[in-house]
Amino acid sequence: MSVAAAPIPSRLSAANMAALLDAVADAVLVFDSRGQVHHANLAARQLGVPESARTLDDLAALLGADALAWVHRLRGTAPPQPVTQLARLGDGRVVTLELSRLPGGPWALLVRPLAAGGAAPSAGDHAVDELVQWFDLSPVGMVMLDAEGLVVRSNRAFEALVGRVPVTMADADAPLRELLAWDDDARPLGTAIVERHATLVQPDGSRRRVAARLRAIEPVPGQRRLLAVVEDRSAEDERDLAQLEIGALMDTAGIGVATFDESRGWLRSRAPRVTPGDAPAGGASVDGLQAISRELVDPASLPEYERLQRALKAGERVQVRYAVRHPALGRRWLLTRVEPGRLASGRRTMSVVTLDVTEQERSREQLLLQAERTRAILDSVLVGIVTVRDGGIEWMNRSARRMFGGELADFAGAPIATVATPEPDHPLRRDDWVAVLAEGQAETFECRLKARDGREFWVVGNVVATGGELTFALLDIDARRQAELRVAQAQASLERIIETAPMAIGLVDAASLRVLQLNQMAAAFIGTPIDAAVGRRIDELFGGDDGAQLRDDLREALASDAVTRREYRRPGAGGAARVWDARYVPLRGPADADPGRGQLLLAASDVTEQRAAEATQRDVLVREVHHRIKNNLQGVAGLMQQIAERRPEVAPVIKEAVGQVQAIAQVYGLQVGASGPLRVKSVLDAIAASVQRMFGRPIAVEVHGGAPHRWALPDAESIPIALTVNELLTNAVKHGAADAVRCTLDCSDDAVRIVVANRGRLAPGFDFAQVRGGVSGLGLVRALLPRRHAALAIEAVGDEVHARVTLTPPVVTLLEPL
Helix, strand or coil: CCHHHHCCCCCCHHHHHHHHCCCCCEEEEEEECEEEEEEEHHHHHHHHHCCCCCHHHHHHHHHHHHHHHHHHHHHHHHHCCCCCEEEEECCEEEEEEEECCCCCCCCEEEEEEHHHCCCCCCHHHHHHHEEEEEEEHHHCCCEEEEHHHHHHCCCCCHHHHHCCCEEEEHHHHHHHHHHCCCCCCCCCCCCCCCCEEEEECCCCCCCCEEEEEEEEEEECEEEEEEEEEEEECCCHHHHHHHHHHHHHHHHCHHHHHEEEEEECCEEEECCCCCCCCCCCCCCCCCHHHCCCCCCCCCCCCCCCCHHHHHHHHCCCEEEEEEEEEEEEEEEEEEEEEEEEEECCCCCEEEEEEEECCHHHHHHHHHHHHHHHHHHHHHCCCCCCEEEEECCCCEECHHHHHHHHHCCCHHHHHCCCCHCCCCCCCCCCCCCCCHHCCCCCEEEEEEEEECCCCCEEEEEEEEEEEEEEEEEEEECCHHHHHHHHHHHHHHHHHHHHHHCHHHHHHHHECCCCCEEEEEEEEHHHCCCCCHHCCCCCCCHHHHHHHHHHHHHHHHHHHHHCCCCCCCCEECCCCCCCEEEEEEEEEECCCCCCCCCCCEEEEEEECCHHHHHHHHHHHHHHHHHHHHHHHHHHHHHHHHHHHHHHCCCHHHHHHHHHHHHHHHHHHHHHHHHCCCCCEHHHHHHHHHHHHHHHHHHHHCEEEEEEEEEHHHHHCHHHHHHHHHHHHHHHHHHHHHHCCCEEEEEEECCCCCEEEEHHHHHHCCCCCCCCHHHCCCCCCHHHHHHHHHCCEEEEEEEEEEEEEEEEEECCCCEEEEEECC
């Protein structure tokens, strides 16, 4: 009966309502929309609802987490009709849950057990009871389903296998449905037994291989049940896999196995194939062992063979290695192991394993032969080799015997400390080498030895632990130590020479450019104390542009095998600049072919005074040369003027040439008394004065702009610019009106402009770009004017002609202010 179907009066009291609900045979819980329990009828209390329950959450242990979550979910959606759901309670009982809304707002949850009804037990019920008893007793997993897929019964073994038992098969995972053939054509329909296999995923993520045997029954006509017996097959699969792996290993290794059972005798488990192309053991089973008669056993192995036979008869543990002469395979070595034991039932057993170890024996023989060869080779080396065991020295090569001053018989069995000098911490007196050194590990030492003849000498040695013995390798380094002493003395002398040398000497690492060594003069050259400079990059110590230049110079020196020479200006004491002449020499060993390896030697000398003396001498010589050139040019100009007076017909041409020679002489004259580059204004004043004297026409020189004294002409540009100005002034005098010629010097921050102006007119269609180069006039100007950073423009301005020369660096140079 559904609680929602029963009419409830709207004014029913709480006591009457409780009495009415107690009359209902099924368990009923009444609660509000907040989950507060208002009433639990008598059947609900008998089902296990505690009287202290106040909310639905207090019933979690009884209803189970899944059922409680279902109630909460539906309570939130407020379905208009009663909703039914199969569920498993916390104690495992399967019930039907019906949730409905009562008139007035409360909720009612009806819990109806599947077996409820009060009818007398039927024959089917007795059968089910018997199945329940079998379920509880069975050590394998068992489960029973009804025709709708409801899990009617399951035992603990089944729960342990599947992890979580679903209420119905609709809730089951795909692997479990596959195992129980649910929704599958293979589902049992009659009495036939169906076997199924599946892999179930456990809660911890592991996988388990299981098998199920399924059968359909009808304990009551029309009431179909599906029984399943589920077994864990993981162990069997692992056992079968292990057997396959062991069998493959035994077949590959040629191992024969036989087992003795007290009740059945000898059981042959496996015997390797015996073919001429294989190398197995003849007698890999008991039959094979018995087939190996005494005549087949190698005479040298008969004692071991007899020991094996005695162990087989007595059932004792033994391992025997012996040689036989196989009729087909020739001489073979066998290893047989007898292992007795007892089974769980108490019966005596014994396993016999035989392995063909011919290849191992051959390898051992080869190793022994190789050891003899190795000892013969070690006898020929110059290093002394000594083998030491617990009993003392066991073997020495020829070099060791010569080093110790005796033969092997003189030292056999004696401790190696026999040849040690008296120092208590002598390496050869140590007795913990075997404990300290791991297998194959070596340790190096250096010590003195004393031979039998009393000679003492130095050796460097290695000690290696191999196979429980110590091997010492000793090299006589007495001559080397003497050489090292001489080298150390020479090094000390060299250090003193370097420190007292009147020049800077330093050593730089080629790869990192870090300073390795400096003397005091080198520290002054770098500008950093020795302690602060060693270990740092030398270009960083220089800093700025000087450091970048030094780094490039060092890289260039490392790429060359010759001496690289450079000159630097470095700040000295009091801030005065010092001039250093530096030389770089790469130092590389035979294996340092890479320019980035090895070291670089730096040697630098302070040549400040020398360079100052050379500069003074050079200035004197230059001035003397310039003075003589000026005098010679003036002499040439005087001769040319005399010719012009005697030859009037060529006087104009000669007079123009005289002006050019005078301009050049003026430049050299200025250089006689100048210190440094010629100033543009000085050249302009000198040329204007020369033209004015020659033609008798006034020339006015004006200066515009700031700091004209800072603009100078390089040596290579002074004569071409002077001749250009001379030609422009000469043209202005010759072709202009009788008025004064103006010459203006305009100096800006980025250029110098010289403007020559006179009253006159340009020829119609005049274009300076069309003037061809020549030896006079504008042709000479065009030929002398630099192609770049210099420009000439001639134009008419009113009734005047202006010739403008614009000069920009590097044709002119802007000097730093004093």
